[in-house]
Amino acid sequence: MELQKQFEAIQSNFDAESLPLRKNALEAFEKLGIPSTKHEEWKYTNIKAKLKPDFTVATTNSQVNAAVKNYIASLPPYAFRLIFLNGIFHSELSIVPDIKGVTVCNLQEAFEHHTALTEKHFGKLVNLSDEHFAALNTAFVADGAFIHVQKNVVVNEPIYIQYFFTATDVNAFAQTRNLVILEDGASLQIAEDFRNASNISVQYNHVAEMYVGSNAQLDVVKLQMEVSNAIGVHTLESKVERNGRFSVATITFSSPNTGTHNVLIRNNVTSRLVGEGAHADFAGLYFGKENALIDNHILVDHVAPNCTSNQLYKGVLNQESTGVFNGKIFVKPDAQKTNAFQSSKALLLSKEASINSKPQLEIFADDVKCSHGAAIGQLDENSLFYLMARGVSKQEATQILTYAFAHEVVDHVHSKPIRQFLCDKLKDELQLNF
Amino acid sequence: MLSIKNLNVAISGKEILKDFNLEIKPGEVHAIMGPNGTGKSTLAATLAGKEDYEVLSGEVIFNDKNLLEMEADERAREGVFLAFQYPVEIPGVSTTNFMKAAVNAKRKHNGLEPLDAKDFLKLMNEKSALVEIKREFLSRSINEGFSGGEKKRNEIFQMAMLEPSLCVLDETDSGLDIDALRIVANGVNKLRDANRSFLVITHYQRLLNYIVPDYVHVMFGGRIVKSGGKELALKLEAEGYDWVKEEVMIG
Ligand SMILES: Nc1ncnc2c1ncn2[C@@H]1O[C@H](COP(=O)(O)OP(=O)(O)OP(=O)(O)O)[C@@H](O)[C@H]1O
Numbered sequence: 001m002e003l004q005k006q007f008e009a010i011q012s013n014f015d016a017e018s019l020p021l022r023k024n025a026l027e028a029f030e031k032l033g034i035p036s037t038k039h040e041e042w043k044y045t046n047i048k049a050k051l052k053p054d055f056t057v058a059t060t061n062s063q064v065n066a067a068v069k070n071y072i073a074s075l076p077p078y079a080f081r082l083i084f085l086n087g088i089f090h091s092e093l094s095i096v097p098d099i100k101g102v103t104v105c106n107l108q109e110a111f112e113h114h115t116a117l118t119e120k121h122f123g124k125l126v127n128l129s130d131e132h133f134a135a136l137n138t139a140f141v142a143d144g145a146f147i148h149v150q151k152n153v154v155v156n157e158p159i160y161i162q163y164f165f166t167a168t169d170v171n172a173f174a175q176t177r178n179l180v181i182l183e184d185g186a187s188l189q190i191a192e193d194f195r196n197a198s199n200i201s202v203q204y205n206h207v208a209e210m211y212v213g214s215n216a217q218l219d220v221v222k223l224q225m226e227v228s229n230a231i232g233v234h235t236l237e238s239k240v241e242r243n244g245r246f247s248v249a250t251i252t253f254s255s256p257n258t259g260t261h262n263v264l265i266r267n268n269v270t271s272r273l274v275g276e277g278a279h280a281d282f283a284g285l286y287f288g289k290e291n292a293l294i295d296n297h298i299l300v301d302h303v304a305p306n307c308t309s310n311q312l313y314k315g316v317l318n319q320e321s322t323g324v325f326n327g328k329i330f331v332k333p334d335a336q337k338t339n340a341f342q343s344s345k346a347l348l349l350s351k352e353a354s355i356n357s358k359p360q361l362e363i364f365a366d367d368v369k370c371s372h373g374a375a376i377g378q379l380d381e382n383s384l385f386y387l388m389a390r391g392v393s394k395q396e397a398t399q400i401l402t403y404a405f406a407h408e409v410v411d412h413v414h415s416k417p418i419r420q421f422l423c424d425k426l427k428d429e430l431q432l433n434f
Numbered sequence: 435m436l437s438i439k440n441l442n443v444a445i446s447g448k449e450i451l452k453d454f455n456l457e458i459k460p461g462e463v464h465a466i467m468g469p470n471g472t473g474k475s476t477l478a479a480t481l482a483g484k485e486d487y488e489v490l491s492g493e494v495i496f497n498d499k500n501l502l503e504m505e506a507d508e509r510a511r512e513g514v515f516l517a518f519q520y521p522v523e524i525p526g527v528s529t530t531n532f533m534k535a536a537v538n539a540k541r542k543h544n545g546l547e548p549l550d551a552k553d554f555l556k557l558m559n560e561k562s563a564l565v566e567i568k569r570e571f572l573s574r575s576i577n578e579g580f581s582g583g584e585k586k587r588n589e590i591f592q593m594a595m596l597e598p599s600l601c602v603l604d605e606t607d608s609g610l611d612i613d614a615l616r617i618v619a620n621g622v623n624k625l626r627d628a629n630r631s632f633l634v635i636t637h638y639q640r641l642l643n644y645i646v647p648d649y650v651h652v653m654f655g656g657r658i659v660k661s662g663g664k665e666l667a668l669k670l671e672a673e674g675y676d677w678v679k680e681e682v683m684i685g
């Protein structure tokens with residue numbers, strides 16, 4: 001169905017306040033369309049060929065299935081979690097924190113009860129005129145997570161936001177969304193976790209807007225570990241005020257665990273450092289298998305002086321998988337004393353695997369320190385021999401060295417419980433039992 | 435235990451070992467000395483199964499099995515151990531985790547269940563005490579930032595953990611201070627028994643005061659040119675290699 005018609009069919013469900021913005025977004029998307037590889041930012045990622053042309057964005061089915069139940073049963077019972085099925089909040093499955101000074105609810109409720117906050121923040125960080133998928137999402141998104149942390153409130157336990165996709169229709173294109181607002185001095189850790197809980201290939205489009213106030217600290221982990229058989233586009237836009245700290249770690253494992261594999265993951269992760277002394281940390285770890293394509297586009301925008309940023313990305317590519325890395329560092333004229341660092345490394349474990357890696361530095365201030373490095377390689381032969389000379393098989397030695405390569409990124413994750421969780425995941429993925 | 439016959443090995447097309455012969459019986463300690471670049475490490479790495487070393491001809495029989503047909507990992511599980519002249523640094527994996535993988539790989543090979551956490555810890559405690567290595571080194575990344583001597587001690591620790599039947603020590607004494615030399619040698623001596631054999635490559639007679647060899651061989655130009663008892667090492671220490679070279683020329 002034509003998008004305009006899809007919109008008309010569901011617009012009565014949307015909050016009236018958001019309608020003008022949604023209509024703008026729809027108009028913007030109709031102009032942009034789905035990008036082809038002619039678009040510079042999509043040169044290596046042919047999403048147009050992968051996405052079903054007749055996609056439907058309205059959420060139709062959000063039944064809890066066995067895969068969802070099993071997964072939830074395996075979670076630690078105490079963890080704060082917000083559960084979404086095809087983008088729709090399920091309060092009965094969630095454990096919503098009840099902490100003084102912290103508002104956690106779904107977007108629908110936020111639009112209704114926290115209108116001042118949603119009006120000020122929803123759709124304000126995303127760039128609707130250039131960002132195809134952010135525009136589409138803004139027009140159609142029905143629900144999502146809303147978190148607001150008041151001034152100087154520190155939340156010690158991480159909040160897991162879990163998105164399950166249970167589509168039965170291959171044309172479904174789920175739209176999911178998070179809005180996170182930290183006032184000055186607040187602190188929070190969140191994990192966004194995405195899972196295909198259906199037995200078909202799913203399509204989803206996730207957008208998050210995150211506001212980090214002065215001296216606030218927000219640590220985010222994006223977990224894309226159970227996405228075999230998925231086309232997923234992620235957009236994260238963050239804005240960091242004076243002396244605020246923002247960190248994001250994006251972890252993508254394209255583990256083949258079902259029959260057919262069809263993995264395309266695109267991450268657009270952006271941080272704008274608008275207050276003096278702000279810091280942004282980007283870490284990424286991706287494992288590609290079979291014909292997976294994993295694309296990370298990062299942008300750090302140094303707007304204010306004396307800010308620091310760090311990008312550390314590592315990829316492990318097997319079989320015919322492809323990695324794409326594009327790391328942008330923009331330093332605006334006022335951003336003197338910027339210190340920005342970027343590193344992208346990829347291990348190619350097969351002859352057919354490949355990576356397209358591109359640093360992109362645009363510097364308009366003169367007193368800055370920027371460095372970037374990219375390395376692509378195989379496992380070190382001497383290290384392999386050393387491990388094998390102690391009786392470890394070639395396969396296990398490869399796994400151990402891959403673990404060693406990848407672990408640096410996990411070490412980079414600020415939240416201790418999430419770091420431990422990731423460390424275990426990494427061992428599982430590599431079938432290591434130490 | 436080990437029988438090397440007419441072994442010829444080339445690296446990048448260059449012949450390094452030439453008609454090399456050596457017999458080692460169970461429980462024996464053989465020392466190999468010789469000038470730099472004569473092929474001692476090449477011999478050691480060939481025994482351990484380094485892939486890019488090209489065996490042109492000859493045979494190596496270890497405990498009645500053809501060693502040259504096995505990959506490096508299989509040789510290790512069969513009981514060959516090489517203490518590297520230059521141990522490799524591997525950031526991101528602790529020696530403890532590495533040893534867990536290695537010990538259990540060997541146990542599996544021998545049809546045994548993997549060690550549980552408690553028994554593994556017990557083994558670690560026992561062996562780290564034997565070679566007097568501090569436990570904190572074992573929880574650090576393998577050899578990362580270790581001093582030369584610490585790396586060598588870690589090699590001997592790993593050897594103790596794996597209980598090999600043939601131990602090849604490639605200049606394990608180089609870089610050790612006097613106390614560390616004694617500790618490492620003590621560790622080796624405690625591992626000596628009637629079934630375990632040692633091939634000790636060294637430049638210094640001093641090590642052989644601690645690890646007393648049954649045989650001393652002099653290697654020159656890719657082969658053993660002279661063999662004798664421990665007194666041969668003393669003579670080399672006192673007189674250098676010139677007289678051996680002359681004998682070889684005349685021969
Ligand atoms: N990868 C290589 N490519 C080419 N030549 C090599 C390679 N490795 C070793 N060689 C050569 O092989 C010869 C023997 O080297 P080897 O390391 O076995 O000597 P060594 O007897 O152990 O010497 P040292 O006492 O200095 O340790 C040397 O001439 C060395 O340069």
Ligand SMILES: [Mg+2]
Pocket residue numbers: 474475476519604605
């Ligand atoms: Mg040597």
